[in-house]
Amino acid sequence: MSKKRLLFIANPISGTRDKGPIIRLIPSFIDNERFEWQVEWTDHRNHAAELAAQAARNEVDVCVAIGGDGTVNEVARALRHTNTALAIIPTGSGNGLARHLGIPMTAEGALQVLARCDIKSLDYGLINDIPFFCTCGMGFDAFISEKFAGSGKRGLRTYVENTLKGGLSYEPETYEIVADGQSTVHKAFLVACGNASQYGNNFYIAPQASMSDGLLDVTIIEPMNVLGAPQLVMQMLNKTLDTNSHVHTFQCKSLHIHRSQPGVIHYDGEPAEAGENIDIQLVPKGLRVVVNEEADKSQTPFAHAIQELYEQVTSDIKSQQKKLLAINKNLLNRILQREDGTAEGRS
Numbered sequence: 001m002s003k004k005r006l007l008f009i010a011n012p013i014s015g016t017r018d019k020g021p022i023i024r025l026i027p028s029f030i031d032n033e034r035f036e037w038q039v040e041w042t043d044h045r046n047h048a049a050e051l052a053a054q055a056a057r058n059e060v061d062v063c064v065a066i067g068g069d070g071t072v073n074e075v076a077r078a079l080r081h082t083n084t085a086l087a088i089i090p091t092g093s094g095n096g097l098a099r100h101l102g103i104p105m106t107a108e109g110a111l112q113v114l115a116r117c118d119i120k121s122l123d124y125g126l127i128n129d130i131p132f133f134c135t136c137g138m139g140f141d142a143f144i145s146e147k148f149a150g151s152g153k154r155g156l157r158t159y160v161e162n163t164l165k166g167g168l169s170y171e172p173e174t175y176e177i178v179a180d181g182q183s184t185v186h187k188a189f190l191v192a193c194g195n196a197s198q199y200g201n202n203f204y205i206a207p208q209a210s211m212s213d214g215l216l217d218v219t220i221i222e223p224m225n226v227l228g229a230p231q232l233v234m235q236m237l238n239k240t241l242d243t244n245s246h247v248h249t250f251q252c253k254s255l256h257i258h259r260s261q262p263g264v265i266h267y268d269g270e271p272a273e274a275g276e277n278i279d280i281q282l283v284p285k286g287l288r289v290v291v292n293e294e295a296d297k298s299q300t301p302f303a304h305a306i307q308e309l310y311e312q313v314t315s316d317i318k319s320q321q322k323k324l325l326a327i328n329k330n331l332l333n334r335i336l337q338r339e340d341g342t343a344e345g346r347s
Helices: 020-029 047-057 069-079 096-101 107-116 140-149 156-166 226-237 304-346
Strands: 004-010 035-041 062-067 085-090 118-127 130-132 135-139 173-179 182-188 190-194 216-221 247-252 254-259 263-267 270-274 277-291
Touching: 004 020, 004 047, 020 035, 020 107, 047 062, 047 069, 062 069, 069 085, 069 096, 069 130, 069 277, 085 096, 085 107, 107 277, 130 135, 130 263, 135 140, 135 173, 140 190, 140 263, 173 216, 182 190, 182 216, 216 254, 216 277
Parallel strands: 004 035, 004 062, 062 085, 085 277
Antiparallel strands: 118 130, 118 277, 135 190, 135 263, 173 182, 173 254, 190 216, 216 247, 254 277, 263 270
16 A cells, blocks of 8 residues: 655744644654654745645645645635645644634644545635635624734734723624525624634624534624623633524525625634625635544633633723713813813802
8 A cells, every 4th residue: 555645834934833843753653654744934924825725736645734824725715625634733822713613722632633544525715716625704703703804913812802901991783695596684793704703712693503514604793792702702712602592693695795895804814905795605625635544523712711811801991981971070070170160150
């Protein structure tokens, strides 16, 4: 039996971890009797896509993306409709696709999944012909993606802070949505389409989504009081967003969305400008992926550490609101005192 050929594509600057130790671990997990492998390092934007495309032309069996969501997206984009499969060793701040697939967040765990090399053909999506593999959308999530992309800091805390604080000022838009020929109009905080279940960091925008059902999971969040934002964040973390009364969900194969003005959209968290009309569709079985057949699907990501982070961030926001209320109250008292003094002078 011929050996499977692996190409590790490592981005030295993406994500949160040094890739050198990961490369040094490979011989401990990848059996030379079954695999032959090599490593390529990226050195410019889209280089990962170029390397993956060449690997597919050379009939490499698996391209292994070592990096964050951007690196994974580049490699996946190049491997669509080829016989070369995508595998992931996640080192990013979000790791949305890896988390959905149940790929361990440790290099050791991810390499064990790679060594088993269970491969399935999975779906992907297109938004205005741009490929996405986890989610795409417009409205508040695209607004947050733009803010997050420009943040000096990455990670869960930054995402939570941007989400909660941005929600205080974001104005909902009106969307005309045609899904599989059925037309509706929604005033919405955001419209998100999930091929996979989450944005990353275990923020589940489409908790029931599957990458093998041939359907998009659409989530529409309607306008709500700002005090509902913390509950919304909590429900995204514990996979119960679809139980919120302000959330409308449905499945479809394609949809067309019209909005009143151009603005930002996102694909797998990458922001991009788009016009008033947006077309989204699902492409079935278009990407071969190394999956984790042994992943514990019942495991919940919601943990004590998440609870502590939630309480800390919401406490910060409540403190800021109290300070603002005290300033306004003090200003009002000074105005009333001034008016009283003026009235006495007139009398």
